[in-house]
Amino acid sequence: MASPPSKRTRSQRVATVELPPGRFSTLLGQLRRGVVVLRLAIAALAAALLMVMMQGWQPPRDFAPTQIPSRDLTARVEFKQPDERATREARSRARRFAEAVYDNDPAPLTQLVAQVRNEVLQLAAAESLETVDMAVWSPYLPTLAEGTPEPTDEEKRTEFERFRTALATEESRDLFGAALEKAIGPIADRGILEQQPVDANAEQILVQRAGAEGVQRDLAVRDALIDNVRNDLDQSLRRLMPTLDVARHVFARLRLDLPVTLKINENATRVQSDRKAEEVADVFRVYQPGDRLAEAGEPLTDARVALLELDYQQMLSDLSTGERIRRAISVFWVYAAMLALCGLGLYRTDREAVAELSRYATLLIAFLLACAGMLGTLLAAGSAWRLEMIPLLLLGMTIAVAYRHQSALLVTATAGLVAAIGLGWSVGETIVAVAPAAASIALLDSVRHRSKLLVVGFWAGVVAIITTLAVGSIESQPLWPTLKLAVATGLWPVIAGSLLTVSLPLVERIFNVQTDLSLIELGDPAHPLLQELVRRAPGTYNHSITVASIAEAAAESIGARGLLVRVGAYFHDIGKMLKPGYFIENQSRGVNQHDTLVPAMSTLVIIAHVKDGSDLARQNKLPQCIIDFIEQHHGTTLVEYFYRQAQKKSLDQDDDAKVDESRFRYPGPKPQTKEAAVLMMADAVESASRALVEPTPSRIENLVEELTRKRLDDGQFDECGVTLQELHTIGESLIKSLTAVYHGRVKYPDQETA
Known part of the structure; x- marks a missing residue:
């Protein structure tokens, strides 16, 4: 004998009560699903x-050209802005103070020295002042100071004799030549300048031998100016010549014809000034954090934008x-x-x-x-x-x-x-x-x-x-x-x-x-599939047109896409064109091809129009939304007429085997959208209403309510999201449309022959 079940305590009964999961638990549960994780991963990739x-x-x-800032824009970091004006001024200054380049050609000075030596030898060989060529001797006479009386003839002879006597011997003449070379040598080496350089460094110049460009040396301008050279030459001659008289007379001769040996080289000077300008570094203006870069209410000019860009780039470079x-x-x-x-x-x-x-x-x-x-x-x-x-x-x-x-x-x-x-x-x-x-x-x-x-x-x-x-x-x-x-x-x-x-x-x-525009083009009666449907199954075509009319109104009554439903209704039964004679709307009066078939076979023929229709739609490249209508407009409903026939036949034959209901159902799927649900209802009530002997409004209403209830009880609307209120609205619209289609007409009396 089995033992009685043990009685649970209150705490045990409380412990067995399971509360629904909270939001956090639900979230964790969702995150464990692979499809959710995949979508989150794709979103993370998109974020990256x-x-x-x-x-x-x-x-x-945070700035743009022509933008008008609503507040003052200030520097965020310390940065430098190239000051082009100051840089230009500095380089212009460098050009002005660059050393001018001169070519030194000492040949005229050398020729002058040789000429003086020859003249001195000629003067030294003369016997007296009366026999000397005055054109040669006159340049050797020093210029008298202002107010000094003209010397007498005796004084002139005495002066010439002292000069000639100092150079009378060959040794003295050799000493004279050596002294002259020594005095002129440094001058010939550094050159003689007529005046200070213009638009160049006034204190320093660069000197190069004529014909030997590139080898340059610095020279102080004061050392090369001709007046200073004359003074230096005078001092040198006084120091080096045998006697002071010789020095005075030779200097007088050289002073008059002392040549300018330094000539400016324009090209080399230009290159030098350019080099000096390039050596000048860019001048920058330094901005400190907080310095105002742009004023509020003033459009940002190109210059302001460039300044803000410098601040921005410096800020980026400062980021670690x-x-x-x-x-x-x-x-x-x-x-x-x-x-x-x-x-x-x-x-x-x-x-x-x-x-x-x-x-x-x-x-x-x-x-x-x-x-x-x-x-x-x-x-x-x-x-x-x-x-x-x-x-x-x-x-x-x-x-x-x-x-x-x-x-x-x-x-x-x-x-x-x-x-x-x-x-x-x-x-x-x-x-x-x-x-x-x-x-x-x-x-x-x-x-x-x-x-x-x-x-x-x-x-x-x-x-x-x-x-x-x-x-x-x-x-x-x-x-x-x-x-x-x-x-x-x-x-x-x-x-x-x-x-x-x-x-x-x-x-x-x-x-x-599919937009409404493409749907309108797709629903053109001239579409090849619709034209073929008219030719092969005119009854089905008329049925589709009627269904499209009443379904569109029903869809719009609940806010669904009426045009989509209408076009879907045009094509929902195109599969029937392959075997049109097996469908009642295409059968001739008194001829029914199902009379020769068993119910199961008739059901297969009827159900096949769904698959045939979807295949035709795909072959003709109809959009997927239309194919969905073809596949879903019957859902998984029961082909009730042939199912009842199969049951009756089974009872008549005393067959104990139960008729398999699933063999008499459409393959589905059930309607997935509200539009597909509307088409299912419109298709069903339009077909059923044709069998009404007298389609009065009350009979149509009862028919619509009955078919709606059957499909609701059969679970056909479980996956489309349609509500009971919407089903009621759809039913009312269908009743109104069918009543308009089958409205009563006045019966006119037969026409009598006159």
Whole structure:
């Protein structure tokens, strides 16, 4: 006999109660899932790419040409600015004080010395003053001082005799020649200068032998000036000549004809002045931290921008490796946090955007390309005209076309914050960039016309103009520059709308979405598949047209995409064209091909139109959203007619085997979207309503309610997110549409023959 179960104590019963996990436990559980970890890793990689792209290890510039700062801009570090004016003045001074280069040609002086020696020999050989050539002797006579009486003839003879007697012997003449060479030698070596150099160093010159360029030596100007040379020559002759009289007479002769041997070399002088100018180091102006670099309210000129750039570059060079690493890690963390929060927001508002890995990766790539575009336009054109707004506007419009508006606003705001951090936007600049992007997203409800994006761009441009003027007023910016910037920012949304209009087919292909414009083109009755459906299965075509009409109205009643449902309804039964005779809407009166088939085989034929339709759609390159309608419009519903027939046949044959219900169900999947659920209901009620003998409004209402209840109980709406309230709204719309289709008509009496 089994023992009775032991009775648990209160504490044991309390211990067995398990509370639902808290938020932290739930978060940890999610982080253990591989798909979540993969998406977080991709987001982290994107954050790292953003950090590298925006050079997160260094702060961005907070200035731009023509910008009007709202506060004084001061130096952050000590830096030097090349003072071009002072440098030019210093180099000009160096040119002025550079030594002039002279060529020394002593040949005229040598010739003069030889001539003097010959003349002295001639004078020494004369017997008396009367026999001497006065043209030779006259230059040797010293110039009388002013007021001195003219010497007598006797004094002249006596003076000549003393000169001749001093040089009468050959030895004395040799001594004279040696003394003359010794006195003239240093003068010939250093040269004789007529006047001081002009526009050059007045105290020092460079001397080189004529014809021997490159070998230069310094020479004091005072030592080469002809007046000083004469004085030096006079002193030397007095010291070296045999007698003072000889020295006086020889100096008188040399003084008159002493030649200038130094001639300026223009080319060498120019080279020397250039060399001296190059040797002058650049002159810098030193700025200390806190020095004002630009005044508030004054537009930044090129000179101010250059000054601010020097301060910025010096600040970057002063950053240590540790500071750069810390900043890079901080920027990466901020970017990663923003991307994570953006992903969380997308998961809650538009789960499809992150649930499918390919769409998630495409979204991140578009985000990175937009950020790269903003950076590229900033580097190429600067920030004066805010061209970087165009990539942000394109991102917002593209995401609004491909995803939901909430997702587009979230992604655009995140991109704006990334740009604010990476590009150094101020609060006002960020508002001016994000506001028109948000306006374009809000206005971009559907793209049914080619001009839609241009209209959206125009109104977003109006928002940009108003926002720019408002921000400029708040920041006390001058009116005229703000007005010019407002006009430019108002133009960029129009350009962005034009670019997106041109690239819309590419956007649809990349993001695998269909805009209303492409759906309108796809729903053209001249489409080859629809034309083939008309030819092969006209009854199915008429059924599809009716379903499209009532389904579109039902979808729009709950805020779904009515146009998408309508186009999907056109193609949802194209698989029936392969075996049209097996479907009642295409059968002739009294002919039913299922009469020769067992229920299971009939079910296979009926179910096959779903797979045949999806295969046809793929062969004809229909978009995936239309293929989804074909596959989901029956969900996993039961082919009830043939299932009941199979059950009845089993009972008639006393077969104990139970009929497998799963063999009589469509393969599915169940509707995954509200639009697919609407099409399922419209298809079902339109087909069933054809069997009504008298389709009165009450009978139509009962039919719609019954079919809705059946599919709800069968769980067909479990995966599409449609609510009971929306099902009720869909039912009301279908009842109204079917009542309009099958409305009663006045019966006219038969026409009588006259």
